[in-house]
Amino acid sequence: MPLSxxxxxAPVASVSxxxxxxxxRLEVTLRLTTAILALAAGVYTYLGVRELLNxxxxxxxFAAVIYAVAVSVGIYAFWVFLMHxxxxxxxxxxxxxxxxxxxxxSLMIVAMSSWLNASALAGAAAVQQHLAITVQNYTRDLDTAxxxxxxxxxxxxxxxxxxxxxxxxxxxxxxxSLTGTSGSGTVVQLLTQMSGQLExxxxxxxNSGKRVSTLFEQGGKHLAKMRELISDRGPIASRSDAFATExxxxxxxxxxxxxxxxxPAVKRAATSLTSGFIAPAAGGRGDLADxxxxxxxxxxxxxxxxxxxxxxxxxxILALPKIEPxxxxxxxxAEAVLRYASDFIPSWAGAxxxxxxxxxxxxxxxVVHAAIRREGAPTVAVxxxxxxxxMAALQMAKEVAAAREGTPNPVPPDEPARVSEVASDENVTPxxxxxxxx
Numbered sequence: 001m002p003l004s005x006x007x008x009x010a011p012v013a014s015v016s017x018x019x020x021x022x023x024x025r026l027e028v029t030l031r032l033t034t035a036i037l038a039l040a041a042g043v044y045t046y047l048g049v050r051e052l053l054n055x056x057x058x059x060x061x062f063a064a065v066i067y068a069v070a071v072s073v074g075i076y077a078f079w080v081f082l083m084h085x086x087x088x089x090x091x092x093x094x095x096x097x098x099x100x101x102x103x104x105x106s107l108m109i110v111a112m113s114s115w116l117n118a119s120a121l122a123g124a125a126a127v128q129q130h131l132a133i134t135v136q137n138y139t140r141d142l143d144t145a146x147x148x149x150x151x152x153x154x155x156x157x158x159x160x161x162x163x164x165x166x167x168x169x170x171x172x173x174x175x176x177s178l179t180g181t182s183g184s185g186t187v188v189q190l191l192t193q194m195s196g197q198l199e200x201x202x203x204x205x206x207n208s209g210k211r212v213s214t215l216f217e218q219g220g221k222h223l224a225k226m227r228e229l230i231s232d233r234g235p236i237a238s239r240s241d242a243f244a245t246e247x248x249x250x251x252x253x254x255x256x257x258x259x260x261x262x263x264p265a266v267k268r269a270a271t272s273l274t275s276g277f278i279a280p281a282a283g284g285r286g287d288l289a290d291x292x293x294x295x296x297x298x299x300x301x302x303x304x305x306x307x308x309x310x311x312x313x314x315x316x317i318l319a320l321p322k323i324e325p326x327x328x329x330x331x332x333x334a335e336a337v338l339r340y341a342s343d344f345i346p347s348w349a350g351a352x353x354x355x356x357x358x359x360x361x362x363x364x365x366x367v368v369h370a371a372i373r374r375e376g377a378p379t380v381a382v383x384x385x386x387x388x389x390x391m392a393a394l395q396m397a398k399e400v401a402a403a404r405e406g407t408p409n410p411v412p413p414d415e416p417a418r419v420s421e422v423a424s425d426e427n428v429t430p431x432x433x434x435x436x437x438x
Contacts, residue, residue, distance in 0.1 A: 016375035019368050030365075034079050034358050041113050041355050042072030048116030051123065051333050071113045078105050079358035086362055087369035102359065109355045116334065117351035122344045123333020124236045129343060130336050131230045131243055134328050135223065138250055141325040142219045145257040149212040151317045152262040155310060156205045159266075162306045163198035166191045169299075190299055198306075201269045208262035215260060219253040222246050240330050247328035254325050263317035270310035 046068035
């Protein structure tokens with residue numbers, strides 16, 4: 001009676017087999033993903049490095065392309081090497097060295113590519129921010145210079161009041177209110193002279209205020225033009241050049257404002273009122289001359305007090321700090337991105353992620369291969385076993401069983417042929433035959 005055996009279904013594939021098949025199926029996807037990421041990094045590197053090169057357009061183009069291609073190839077090769085070797089390095093020392101290599105390579109990628117990617121992504125915005133900050137500084141300097149220049153206008157009321165007071169005293173002396181004798185003598189002439197000098201000084205202060213106002217309006221126009229350049233949509237390089245021209249003109253306005261201040265003139269005029277005062281000789285007869293001399297002495301004291309007051313006020317204005325506007329320095333997009341890096345963290349994160357995204361894939365492969373090793377060697381499915389593999393497995397099973405029982409090789413020489421014949425006659429799968437023999 002022929003040997004028969006029940007048909008045995010194929011076992012469910014193990015976890016290690018599923019993971020191994022998944023890694024094999026995703027091999028092309030891994031390569032394609034890495035290649036696309038490397039290509040994207042190369043494109044943005046080209047856009048970033050093009051702003052740093054000088055020379056003819058042809059030279060800049062080919063130099064930027066060569067650098068970008070080298071970066072793309074280097075990034076692709078680096079990550080492919082890690083994907084192939086790092087998951088299979090299992091000892092602790094080797095794995096630590098591989099992680100060190102990955103960290104070093106990542107730093108090199110950031111140094112040669114990521115910051116240029118950030119320049120391409122946020123370079124124009126960084127330059128615009130640099131222009132905006134410069135406008136803020138110039139606005140502050142213009143306001144300060146204007147405040148210092150018009151501070152001398154606060155002296156105008158005192159000057160006008162002093163001039164008016166001396167003029168009224170002169171009018172009063174014409175009726176004899178000071179010396180007791182009416183007329184236009186020495187005292188009247190002195191008071192009229194002082195009033196005229198102070199009135200001239202007040203007129204100079206007023207004229208200075210008009211010049212300051214004109215210069216401030218001119219500086220405001222330059223600032224408005226600079227703000228228009230910031231908000232414009234044109235190329236950032238041409239806008240930066242026009243901005244530099246406007247900033248140079250604005251610096252001239254600020255310098256003129258500081259030179260237009262009338263405070264030094266007030267200081268000199270106040271000093272001359274006292275140091276250059278010469279008391280006129282009394283022109284009256286008898287006791288009139290004595291009265292005129294006494295009045296002149298009082299007028300001299302009043303002039304000295306007024307001059308000291310004006311000089312002190314002028315000194316306070318002159319003590320204000322001078323404005324030293326910083327000269328505008330044009331920046332390339334790469335330089336601006338580095339200077340204002342903290343303001344463009346999202347752009348930096350995106351630029352670095354493009355280059356370092358394959359690191360996540362490398363770590364995933366390490367985890368998957370570790371799981372495969374924990375589960376053991378992948379189980380071969382019944383449909384994938386050949387007759388030779390089945391016969392070898394059967395022979396090994398017999399030898400293991402014989403070794404456990406302490407008997408020599410129990411498998412007769414014609415056993416493989418018989419098992420094959422039985423499997424053929426009874427339509428039994430090789431794996432089920434092996435299990436029956438076992």
